[in-house]
Amino acid sequence: MSIWNYVVTAHKPTNVTHSCVGNFTSSGELNLIIAKCTRIEIHLLSPQGLQPMLDVPIYGRIATLELFRPHGETQDLLFIATERYKFCVLQWDAETSELITRAMGDVSDRIGRPTDNGQIGIIDPECRLIGLHLYDGLFKVIPFDNKGQLKEAFNIRLEELQVLDIKFLYGCSKPTIVVLYQDNKDARHVKTYEVSLKDKDFVEGPWSQNNLDNGAALLIPVPPPLCGVLIIGEETIVYCSANAFKAIPIKPSITRAYGRVDSDGSRYLLGDYNGLLQLLVITHEKEKCSCRVTGLKIELLGETSIASTISYLDNAVVYIGSSYGDSQLIKLNMHPDAKGSYVEVLERYVNLGPIVDFCVVDLERQGQGQVVTCSGAYKDGSLRVVRNGIGINEQASVELQGIKGMWSLRSSTEDAFDTFLVVSFISETRILAMNMEDELEETEIEGFCSEVQTLFCHDAVYNQLVQVTSSSVRLVSSITRELRNEWNAPAGYSINVATANATQVLLATGGGHLVYLEIGDGVLTEVKHSQLEYEVSCLDINPIGENPSYSQLAVVGMWTDISVRLFSLPDLNLITKEPLGGEIIPRSVLLCAFEGISYLLCALGDGHLLNFLLNTTTGELTDRKKISLGTQPITLRTFSSKNTTYVFAASDRPTVIYSSNKKLLYSNVNLKEVSHMCPFNTAAFPDSLAIAKEGELTIGTIDDIQKLHIRSILLGEQPRRICHQEQSRTFAICSVKYNQSGGDESEMHVIRLLDDQTFDFISTYPLDTFEYGCSILSCSFSDDSSVYYCVGTAYVLPEESEPTKGRILVFMVEDGKLQLIAEKETKGAVYSLNAFNGKLLAAINQKIQLYKWMLRDDGSRELQSECGHHGHILALYVQTRGDFIVVGDLMKSISLLIYKHEEGAIEERARDYNANWMSAVEILDDDVYLGAENSFNIFTVRKNSEGATDEERGRLDVVGEYHLGEFINRFRHGSLVMRLPDSDVGQIPTVIFGSVNGVIGVIASLPHEQYVFLEKLQTSLRKVIKGVGGLSHEHWRSFNNEKKTVEAKNFLDGDLIESFLDLNRSKMDEIAKQMGVSVEELCKRVEDLTRLH
């Protein structure tokens, strides 16, 4: 039963909604603060650019973000208000690097109609009060006292009901607001009010201005010495103050964002809905004691992403935050480039939002899902391929069976690149090398023994190479390739395991003999010998100290007592013995250092990995953690890429281990099974890896090391629906192209066919004028082996309130072209299409309609209506399972229908009687269905087949409720990670969602026992990890819409639970104690969950 769900973010929101600049982290530092709906990011301006400092989750959707500085403060404070009527004032404490809450509160009113045009939050430039417009007809005031403390808030009645914008005016002796509003004849005006704090009321302000541009929607207050306000319309820009009025016409456009450039308020950047960036200048003359505005000028600077927020940073660098495309860091140049643009893009920050649709596909056929999203809007529309894990880009590959080990060697100590690749097999060793043609060919190193298996190889000092076989250690000149010295194992003993670095060799023979050798110029010296009580299973002397060619520590894994031991070198004294517990022997150990922290990694024979913090001076091992990487023995190897060290864990689930922000991270590699890996950095293939897998040797480069990889395919138009067809290896999308030729704007809707590898457009089918593509599906029908693309459309006519006509188009991909095979007119918009029992199920306005695929006498095919079901407001989202149909309605939540074969009819079986406005539905299992609605909540309902009465059986019971804070446009079954059937995590069914803010998330249905455990953990974590600004997690996750607010149930916040891993040890201990399990166990269970995404 999929009732107990775990919700976690795989890709955080990237839609930038607000930004501001100020001295937040210190009085001398300039910060950029960005809001991404439910998170804020604090950046520091530096010579190198924007330096990210902190990503701060906020328990709310941010409605207002403002920096301000009360009197007497040396640095700015941050005011944040959320859509659920909470606010907080945050201060940066530089000493502890913490955010502290200066004030917080609830600004909701019991009655009041929430504003249509969004919430407004503004702060008086003199810091006398904070003004909030949250409900129509009310202006809320939070006054400051003279010490900068906030006082009790009060409401003032605001006569204007349709408010478009409110700002505080500068330079007024009493706090004064300017209100832009629309009257009941749709005309727009501005009006000013003084706020009288004493009377708690408005006093008529100094001026007003009637009959403005009909599209006026934005006010920009102008600071002293000019003061006044700019009113930005669609066709004019007006400057208005008590004693001046200036206006200029502009090319028709909608200004979406502005950023002030100069502190005297003479220049502003304006960003419009097409991504054009303009500079608005207030020209003025200085008079004796004041300034007189003489006019306005506007100049086009160039094109950026469509801006939702603009922040001028410093030295002509500007941050463009975008909701519809990638955010950007741009530079304003003095001179135009070849295209006449003054804008130079310095950096680009990926934004997946708004994700309007996506599909989950396995393009590389590796059993791992990739998400392909329809992202962005208007000209910034794009497809994004989102993939978890690290890809290997194959450069060369050769069939080679039975590889037992691989090492790369250089031809001289000074050489920057590797030359040889030593490949060991069960009874021979072969040497490959790059030849002059940059081809890999077999060669020989005469001094090596090639008739036996090689246990270990390494470059050594003095242009030497070391080879360890079961009988001896050979030291070979890398120049002459001849043997220089050999150390033989004592008679009767064979070497089992060995390791080496540039100057040292450590090996173990049968009987627990540990031998330590040092490498000289042409000599191998046995320095120390030690006998251990058990056999050695693995060992390592990777230098992690100051000397990169000499290690002072050796780590040894043991059979029998299942322990790892640390020895000092060269004297082989035992420093630490760490029993591993359990019965699985360590198979690979590795000393490594990441970001200046030393670790000991120990891989077990069952695919588990233990890691310890290692104190290199005392040899002490602490903070033991265990995670499961796969199910087969793991081999650990280090490699470097772009001057950073990584560890490759070769197993049935190859993984790259790396560190970010001093925390170890595990990223899977998109390969099925890797038995051995070694870095192979050649001149022809720099930074490459040699990988042995499934009877094949591959040389490849590795992607950038990060968890999620995003490939962007910019379309220049907005994709709205996407679907993949395995057979033709294509994607089909419904897309809208916006044309702006002259002053005329038009949109054209098309169906496009794309190659699923190159993402090139290979065929286009234009839709009729006014015809929108609403749904798309790849399916086949009974009695027909062909695969088709079906597209549902609607004719959206300006005079109709709902579409009354649409089409279903059936296409076949022939010779890379979309061929229209059949077409069926419908009596409304085809909002959804599903393959259903070899037929086609369509949701058309109020109706669910089933079509048969019929063969006509002339051999052609047509869609023929079979049966239908009425009774929806608008059936928008449909999912099917067997004969069951789950419908998400515009207003009437979820209903369950059943198709009756014998009668050829569709009947309603049950419904949820709540009035949820749906935005997506999915079937979790036979009985439980998942829905998302437009107040940013998700919920589950359950079919009640065992109900005693018809009434009970006809009701879908709400079993889970949760406030996600994201507007979900699509659910899809699937997984972003490779699912191993024999791992615990592989058994957990998951659904992926995509949201307007660009969030990709996972909803995992947990077994009840695990749910109960994690719920307890969540409760404990709530007490330890506090909400920033004092906002409550419980309140944030409570299901909330216009009608009700109830506590979250049967959903867990995975983001909170997984943040357990970021806690320091003492907090972890505290929680583990409350939970009654060991920290190690708890870490492992949470670590396992992180592998769901």
Add this chain to the structure above:
Amino acid sequence: MLRCFADYRHLRGESVCERLRSSGLASSRIWNLDLVFIWAPHLDLDLAASEKSGAFVIMGSVLGDWPSYDPHNFSQLRPSDPSTPSKMTPTTYQPTHNRTLPPPDQVITTETKNILLRHIYQRAEEKLRPKRAAPEHLLPEHGCKQLRASVQDTPC
């Protein structure tokens, strides 16, 4: 309502309120730029000014002299390859300290007194004041208000 939602579905790039907030406009307006424009007769459009100054002159005078807080900022930043987006990710903040809660007197609420009642009392107070100056004029007409004013001291 349905009309609004028909639009919202077609443009479902964002939720209704988000879209409205970002544009401050009804959705239909985005597509419909040829709006009726109400001109106020006194609106003196500065057409001449923007036409006579050539682009070059404007650029020369207004583009440049960009404000600088710290001249070093961005001085070493080189434009990155536009095809590779920036990958810097900040650490996620997990406060475990106790100062996420503000000082007790800084937990702000809205005064509970109904805005209408407050208004009535204020008016009554205003009316009462002149009453003392000229009681013979006001008392007969505003007897009831005076009565209410006496209630003001009781908590509401």
